[in-house]
Amino acid sequence: MALPRITVVGELPAGDLPAGSRRLRRWVETLQGWAFVGPATVIVLGLSIFPAAWSLVLSLQKWDGFSDPTMIGPANYSRLVTDDQFWDAVRHTLFYTVLFVPTSALMGLFLAVALNRKIRLIGFYRTAIFVPFVASAASTGILATYLFSPQFGLANDVLRRLGLPQQGWLEDPSQAMVVIAIMSLWGQAAFTTVIYLAALQDVPAELTEAAKIDGASPWQTFWRIVWPHLSPVTVFVVVWQTIGAIQLFDLVYTTTRGGPLDATKTIVYFLWERAFRTLEFGYGSAAAYVLFAVTLLITIGIVVYSRRRNLEAF
Amino acid sequence: MAAPTTLSAPSRPRSTSTPSARPRRHRMSGWHFFLFPTALLFMVPFVQMVLASLSPAAELVQFPRPLLPSRLTVEGFVGLFTETPALRWLLNSTIVAGSAIVAQSVLCSLAGYGFARLHFRGRNVSFFAIVATIMIPTQVLMIPTYVLFARLGLLDGLTAATVPWLAGAFGIFLMRQFFLSIPVEMEEAAALDGCSRLQTFFRVVLPLAKPALATLAIFTLLGAWNDLVWPLIAINSEHNFTIQLGIANFQGTRRTQWSLLMAANVVATAPLIAFFLAAQRQFIATMTLSGMKG
Numbered sequence: 001m002a003l004p005r006i007t008v009v010g011e012l013p014a015g016d017l018p019a020g021s022r023r024l025r026r027w028v029e030t031l032q033g034w035a036f037v038g039p040a041t042v043i044v045l046g047l048s049i050f051p052a053a054w055s056l057v058l059s060l061q062k063w064d065g066f067s068d069p070t071m072i073g074p075a076n077y078s079r080l081v082t083d084d085q086f087w088d089a090v091r092h093t094l095f096y097t098v099l100f101v102p103t104s105a106l107m108g109l110f111l112a113v114a115l116n117r118k119i120r121l122i123g124f125y126r127t128a129i130f131v132p133f134v135a136s137a138a139s140t141g142i143l144a145t146y147l148f149s150p151q152f153g154l155a156n157d158v159l160r161r162l163g164l165p166q167q168g169w170l171e172d173p174s175q176a177m178v179v180i181a182i183m184s185l186w187g188q189a190a191f192t193t194v195i196y197l198a199a200l201q202d203v204p205a206e207l208t209e210a211a212k213i214d215g216a217s218p219w220q221t222f223w224r225i226v227w228p229h230l231s232p233v234t235v236f237v238v239v240w241q242t243i244g245a246i247q248l249f250d251l252v253y254t255t256t257r258g259g260p261l262d263a264t265k266t267i268v269y270f271l272w273e274r275a276f277r278t279l280e281f282g283y284g285s286a287a288a289y290v291l292f293a294v295t296l297l298i299t300i301g302i303v304v305y306s307r308r309r310n311l312e313a314f
Numbered sequence: 315m316a317a318p319t320t321l322s323a324p325s326r327p328r329s330t331s332t333p334s335a336r337p338r339r340h341r342m343s344g345w346h347f348f349l350f351p352t353a354l355l356f357m358v359p360f361v362q363m364v365l366a367s368l369s370p371a372a373e374l375v376q377f378p379r380p381l382l383p384s385r386l387t388v389e390g391f392v393g394l395f396t397e398t399p400a401l402r403w404l405l406n407s408t409i410v411a412g413s414a415i416v417a418q419s420v421l422c423s424l425a426g427y428g429f430a431r432l433h434f435r436g437r438n439v440s441f442f443a444i445v446a447t448i449m450i451p452t453q454v455l456m457i458p459t460y461v462l463f464a465r466l467g468l469l470d471g472l473t474a475a476t477v478p479w480l481a482g483a484f485g486i487f488l489m490r491q492f493f494l495s496i497p498v499e500m501e502e503a504a505a506l507d508g509c510s511r512l513q514t515f516f517r518v519v520l521p522l523a524k525p526a527l528a529t530l531a532i533f534t535l536l537g538a539w540n541d542l543v544w545p546l547i548a549i550n551s552e553h554n555f556t557i558q559l560g561i562a563n564f565q566g567t568r569r570t571q572w573s574l575l576m577a578a579n580v581v582a583t584a585p586l587i588a589f590f591l592a593a594q595r596q597f598i599a600t601m602t603l604s605g606m607k608g
Binding site for chain 1: 343345346348349350352353354356357358359360362363366374375376377378379381421422424425427428429432433434435436437440443444447449450451452453454455456457458459460461462464477478480481482483485486511515536539540542543546547558559561562564572575576579582583586587589590591594597598601602
């Protein structure tokens with residue numbers, strides 16, 4: 001019996017065709033391939049690689065968007081180095097990152113451990129903790145101004161009822177960033193929790209069972225058996241949340257607009273003001289490239305560190 | 315009767331009286347003491363939002379503020395829809411998010427399939443380039459994209475808000491991974507039956523891709539509906555605002571009209587909360603995957 005020859009269109013047998021026909025076939029395959037991937041590829045690359053390259057050129061120019069751009073070489077970058085406002089923005093961003101990243105990782109881990117069990121009401125618990133994930137930055141920002149309003153907010157109301165002193169919250173330069181971090185944690189707890197939950201469910205049950213039989217306490221089981229399995233995920237969560245943290249903008253825009261006294265002006269807020277408020281496109285692009293470089297360095301740094309310690313996360 | 319023998323549960327005196335396959339159910343888990351207050355704490359912002367949206371405006375600026383409103387009213391919502399173009403903003407957001415979801419589903423699955431299954435010149439280079447763009451922060455792209463759109467005359471319109479969402483590197487990557495995971499034999503069978511590539515794609519492959527498409531749709535919905543930065547840069551006229559831009563700019567002008575502001579917040583957030591409650595499992599899958607895009 002003659003077996004039908006199994007072929008996939010686009011990979012038709014080329015061996016028994018003359019050379020010209022083979023070349024034609026290749027052409028058809030290439031055209032077909034690009035017909036599939038072309039539209040999406042053009043949009044994605046056209047709105048990323050091309051602007052990214054342009055941005056690099058812009059960062060070497062002085063341009064307000066209207067007059068002719070002038071090439072000024074690395075002057076924008078050297079101006080950044082001596083710009084006190086930029087360094088303030090770096091400090092504020094760093095402060096937020098230090099507040100947000102470790103807390104969000106620890107909170108995610110703890111919530112995941114708590115939620116990783118079959119008890120009553122677990123569905124309710126999960127939903128309650130996960131649903132804030134869908135809240136937008138605008139919505140979270142408005143909620144923050146409402147809940148932490150010094151005069152009418154719930155936060156001060158609770159303090160008052162407990163007989164504790166009232167706080168300025170978003171209107172206090174030393175507290176505003178903390179409030180922003182709290183609201184970020186509220187909205188993003190779901191993300192780190194879900195990542196850790198998935199990792200916890202990958203821990204082989206035989207290992208924890210065996211530890212239990214050997215008389216290990218839950219505490220020992222967690223730190224000796226479970227935690228080593230979670231290290232790669234922790235590396236991933238830290239990288240991911242750090243990248244997000246140093247790009248903080250939305251919540252600042254919707255709560256404090258950089259205030260009070262510039263205390264919440266982050267790098268991206270600084271960049272946005274330079275680009276779209278004072279129309280310094282070149283200077284803004286330079287700040288954006290510095291941010292890009294820092295993001296890459298942090299990612300590479302953490303990944304190399306984790307490779308060294310054999311925590312394969314990527 | 316045979317008592318269930320589980321290695322993990324050493325028999326306690328209490329549990330012998332009511333033998334059960336689930337020995338842990340007997341005593342209340344201590345975790346409730348942590349989880350219950352935590353869950354309530356996480357609900358506080360949304361509960362406060364809904365309560366405030368239904369409160370009489372005057373009670374929200376009283377001191378001390380009553381814990382619960384004396385009566386429930388929809389004045390906030392009425393004010394929202396009569397005094398502001400919020401309805402228009404909702405419509406705009408629906409158009410942006412809707413077109414984004416449709417376009418991403420079509421374009422990203424076509425591209426994902428092309429990269430997964432077809433052999434053509436430039437395939438690996440372009441796929442690598444697409445994946446590499448995931449590393450580029452939006453901030454690097456903001457300024458040139460703004461200038462580009464200004465030159466194309468697209469600024470301050472819904473097109474400007476929509477175009478960046480029509481296709482995405484993550485979507486292409488997601489769909490490619492999915493198509494790689496399904497067995498190639500089905501497509502071969504379809505090809506034997508005389509289906510063209512495009513027919514195979516639409517009749518055989520795409521119906522299998524529903525879970526991946528659901529993930530992509532949720533990812534796109536969350537991104538496009540909640541996006542603030544891009545509309546903020548690209549849109550100026552109030553009637554072209556998306557709902558997010560609308561409520562974000564509200565704050566400046568109506569900072570203390572809390573019932574109005576919270577009503578706006580409710581209509582901006584409620585659709586997503588409803589979707590989340592209806593498709594929680596898919597949302598969680600999306601969250602896990604969207605983390606993987608790094």
